[in-house]
Amino acid sequence: MTERWKTRPEGANWGEFGPDDQVGRMNLITPEKRRKAAAEIREGLAFCLSMPLDFPGSNKLTPYRFPPQFHHAKRGDGHNYNYELSDVCGCFSDVISDDAVTLYTQYSTQWDALGHVGQMFDADGDGTREKVYYNGYRGGVEIVGPDDSSEGPHGASALGIENLALTCVQGRGVLVDLESQCGAERVLVGYDLMMRTLEAQGAEVEEGDMLCLHTGFAELVLSMNKDPDGDVLATSCAALDGRDEKLLQWISDSGIAAICADNFAVEHYPAREGTGDEFPGLPLHNLCLFKLGIHLGELWYFAELARWLKANGRSRFFLTAPPLRLPGSVGSPATPVATV
Numbered sequence: 001m002t003e004r005w006k007t008r009p010e011g012a013n014w015g016e017f018g019p020d021d022q023v024g025r026m027n028l029i030t031p032e033k034r035r036k037a038a039a040e041i042r043e044g045l046a047f048c049l050s051m052p053l054d055f056p057g058s059n060k061l062t063p064y065r066f067p068p069q070f071h072h073a074k075r076g077d078g079h080n081y082n083y084e085l086s087d088v089c090g091c092f093s094d095v096i097s098d099d100a101v102t103l104y105t106q107y108s109t110q111w112d113a114l115g116h117v118g119q120m121f122d123a124d125g126d127g128t129r130e131k132v133y134y135n136g137y138r139g140g141v142e143i144v145g146p147d148d149s150s151e152g153p154h155g156a157s158a159l160g161i162e163n164l165a166l167t168c169v170q171g172r173g174v175l176v177d178l179e180s181q182c183g184a185e186r187v188l189v190g191y192d193l194m195m196r197t198l199e200a201q202g203a204e205v206e207e208g209d210m211l212c213l214h215t216g217f218a219e220l221v222l223s224m225n226k227d228p229d230g231d232v233l234a235t236s237c238a239a240l241d242g243r244d245e246k247l248l249q250w251i252s253d254s255g256i257a258a259i260c261a262d263n264f265a266v267e268h269y270p271a272r273e274g275t276g277d278e279f280p281g282l283p284l285h286n287l288c289l290f291k292l293g294i295h296l297g298e299l300w301y302f303a304e305l306a307r308w309l310k311a312n313g314r315s316r317f318f319l320t321a322p323p324l325r326l327p328g329s330v331g332s333p334a335t336p337v338a339t340v
Contacts, residue, residue: 024293057226
């Protein structure tokens with residue numbers, strides 16, 4: 001029992017990393033795990049795993065998320081961009097450019113913080129469900145928005161993305177090339193198909209690994225040149241089946257520290273119809289972010305890494321992927337790097 005909850009969701013690990021834990025399964029990436037991960041660096045080649053942050057383009061696919069918008073501060077009669085620096089004697093020859101940007105933190109290649117998705121759940125056992133996030137942190141208490149408090153401060157005072165940044169996010173990535181197994185059509189990947197793919201590719205997943213899923217989705221997005229076709233994307237490329245209970249159990253049992261995919265949401269959305277009177281609309285997010293503290297990476301770019309790994313008979317690599325150390329944010333852009 002902690003001060004935030006008396007009962008935890010079925011299958012959750014709340015409290016197992018301590019009553020105040022805010023990084024979940026990232027705790028499993030120990031110094032020893034990092035040393036083993038570093039041993040995957042044999043050639044010294046590095047791969048950028050981020051799309052340009054102005055992709056996918058427009059807000060057609062995500063109506064409440066927009067591309068980056070640049071701003072330039074006024075300086076004198078002009079702006080602080082291509083600004084000719086001057087002094088009293090007129091001796092300076094410098095030209096200065098600064099900029100600022102309005103950036104939606106989950107528009108392109110990103111990390112989801114554990115404060116991104118919670119559930120309505122009766123954590124204190126009083127018979128009333130509350131807005132609850134990983135390890136019992138509360139909506140309206142630690143995760144506060146403008147509808148909770150008009151005066152603020154707003155943001156995540158717990159479970160913000162800065163907690164993930166403090167772990168440094170360095171460890172072993174394991175790539176599962178679902179595109180080579182499933183092709184370009186939308187295929188729902190459950191436990192059986194995942195196991196067949198791992199076996200076919202000779203890939204092994206161990207506790208503390210970061211599971212990386214290449215489906216071809218990011219390449220398709222890039223090919224659309226910032227004019228994404230939602231209908232095409234919705235019927236293309238593999239995605240995890242969040243309703244497959246065997247897959248969810250494998251994720252729980254495997255001890256993976258994070259799941260990173262090159263698509264939206266990692267899981268197929270909208271998910272297949274659930275059972276019972278009530279169920280989560282994002283079942284894999286429910287398991288990972290809410291119950292287990294497994295961070296999710298979305299819209300990563302794996303194409304070049306996947307080709308190199310396949311050509312060299314490998315699936316493992318050293319992964320460095322810290323988010324922005326932005327206190328209070330529930331997500332962050334990322335520029336992950338794979339080194340082989």
